[in-house]
Amino acid sequence: MGAESEERAGVTLTNLDQPLSPDAGATKRDLVDYLDAVADRMLPTLADRPLTVLRVLRGQKPFMQKNVPKYTPDWVKTVPMWAEASKREVHYALCDDRRTLLWFANQRAVEYHPTLGLADNIYRPTHMVLDLDPPSDDDFAAVVAVAHLVRQALMDSGLSGAVKTSGAKGIHVFVPIDDAAPVDDVAAATRALAARAEALDPSVATTAFIVADRGGKVFVDSTRAGGATVAAAYSPRLRRGTPVSFPLDWSDLDRANPGDFTVHTAIEALGGHDPWADSMPEPQRLPADLIEQGRTIPVARVAAMHEGKRRARARRQKA
Template structure:
């Protein structure tokens, strides 16, 4: 097999096809993707360290796909951790991304999105809550921004505060630092309670309905991001035209922001003088016990949705 032409070498990593489109419809080159990853490496890598990493790869002629296992033929200097996947009943060999060299290697493999787990490998506690705001299909970004404000208000009533970033797609991610470590199940419970309180403050805008058909055009406040769940890392691109980036914002910037403002072509030029994601995170605060009490009384969304789906199916069958 003929050896592919090497266009450039960075940190010992051979980079190829740099002037080709990153993926079909990207509108930017693979070089632009790698230049972005290089520019944000010092900001992105801390969010990836010690966390099993899933990536979204985008090859020409193929739809983007999620990759969890480190592929065969990967360099032996990329460490992995083995995680049992209950849903698929198999062991997944997740890569860890600790350095620029690994980040560039993934970029050369056309890994566009970087989704680490929300806690390091083996951790049973967490020091933060994460709320993912997911707007309905076709909604403008202003809709999800409007839903972020009642979440912020609900947190403030509890003495908590969140940092905010664009998801890089259509949503927002809110991260709430805590002053003490929580067991993962308690983090889920507390997040359910915060989301329920926020939805009650703005029921016409936000919802906690896990079943999409029940959301009625409202923004879904997703309380399922904790523990081994994943989230697009800050400064990670997304596999969409122009490669938008998950970008940290101040709350003052949020109302005037647009995801289109933050792409692999623009972010490097926006970093100078801006606070970083770690600097935008508010001071950790104590979690009130009432949140755990409220959250434990709220059914786990995925389980509740499964039972509700079965109930509705039985009702349809009886009515047929």
């Protein structure tokens, strides 16, 4: 093999010195080396979860891949699922081992987005997730402030969770739950948790799904439920500098800078630890009052769709 090729775990890795993208500040080798070094921490977040990846091929725009290519090796585990939107069966990969992760890295899969549910029932999430999204890329301090509101809302509800940077501009809060509640109750509880966080300080937090209604506040997104996917802990992101989704202790949030955690720096920052596993609580029972409150809150996407139609009608009537 040439200098740009090598083999690991039975996977032939090629074109390793090619840049991932013009502003990634990283090569394919950097991606492979990072994923290989973090595999023992990252694989538990991917195992037995249908996987969507973001790939970036030379000369092409990045694209999300759900269905595995026809040339996928037979040792890559897959699970068939019906895709209602496209009316076809999709074969998702299950990235359960180092060999599969390295194969994806060689395919220039930069981002890893597993489902919140396991393969036997992707619509039954194992975690509640709140995605905190700031109004601009340079407003991480505001996201941190809202993350603390979410933590307070969790404690007020008798729950606890783990926190990580999204690897983009926001923060993800994960709350592990037991399997007692059906999916609709999980979604309802997530809506209620978002509403409780917003109520603690509505001057900085909002649950408004329509961007124009957020007023420059941090969006507390409760829509990651059902068969949704979320960037995995430790996943690289295809952004300037190739940052990664990095787990943090709640006490470290105020002094954290998400840009400090990249494919070049994250391994050293981890220092041999697995903060995502270490900080994740045991699965918890959802409080009945949280579920009941959530049932009174409209589903954000549906409410936004109806509101959009109402506003469109109003504009037409004025015209």
